[in-house]
Amino acid sequence: MARKLIDLTDERYGRLIVLKEAERKGYTRRWLCKCDCGEERIISQAQLRSGKTTSCGCYNRERSSQANIVDLVGERFGRLVVLEDTHERFQNKVVWLCQCDCGSDPIKVPSTYLTTGDTTSCGCLRRENGSKLQDYNEKNLRTDGVFTPLLKSKLRSDNSTGVKGVAINKKNGKYRAYLRIKGKQYYLKEHFTLEQAEAARRVGEEKLHRPYLEVPDEDN
Structure with a gap:
């Protein structure tokens, strides 16, 4: 059977x-x-x-994940202080309950976002920075579209002459002076010496940049 x-x-x-x-x-x-x-x-x-x-x-x-958990309770990450382990997991990483300095309700944040610095507040820092950036742009953007900080920007790292607004024409070895405003680039002729090109750049700045830089701030 x-x-x-x-x-x-x-x-x-x-x-x-x-x-x-x-x-x-x-x-x-x-x-x-x-x-x-x-x-x-x-x-x-x-x-x-x-x-x-x-x-x-x-x-x-x-079990392996639990064995490798670093206890972050009490640790500070930017404006966030870790309160407790939520016992939730995101991509096998611990999700922590965190309190922001601004006093808003606690938020849940995966450990990797905390330790890499991707999340440092409940979102208030991003909102504040966004508001500051908007105020900065409104203060420095002229009505005809000229953004004055660009006129005062520093020498670019890829500049080979050491003078802002002056480049070398590789075809003939002359120094070319130029400047940009309102999205348009102006070439201020080519010169045999760097000093001549630098002087031409300064003349261009006085003519095209100075009127915008001398506009008084609205707050004054």
């Missing part, structure tokens, strides 16, 4: 629920199981019944 085969359907083994028997591998009986985390895996009958396999692998990953 043939021995009745064991049916493991609907049986629970740790985090695993057996859904149905899967295709055998040789003489090994295998079962399709669903883990509490939602993953489905095919696991041998022997591994299930012996207790060697009790999850899809998520349990071991969680």
Whole structure:
């Protein structure tokens, strides 16, 4: 008389629920199981019944993650102070509950966002900086579209002459003076010496830049 085969359907083994028997591998009986985390895996009958396999692998990953958790409670990151571990995870990283200095409701932040400096406030810092930038732009943007800080910008790092607004024409070796305003670039002729080109640049600045730089601030 043939021995009745064991049916493991609907049986629970740790985090695993057996859904149905899967295709055998040789003489090994295998079962399709669903883990509490939602993953489905095919696991041998022997591994299930012996207790060697009790999850899809998520349990071991969680234990490993827990072992490597650095406790951030009480640590400060910018305006944020870490209050507690929420026991939530984002991409296998701890999500911490943090309090911002501005007094707003605590927010949840993944550890990587804190330690890399990506998140340093509840969002108030970004709003404040945005407001400051808007005020700065409004203060320095003239009605005809000229942004005065650009007129006062420093020498570019890729400038090869050491003089702002002067470049070398590689074809003939002459020094070319230029300046830009209202999105248009003006060339102030080419000169044999750097001193001549620098002088031409200064004349151009007095003519095209100075009128905007002498406009008094509205607050004064």
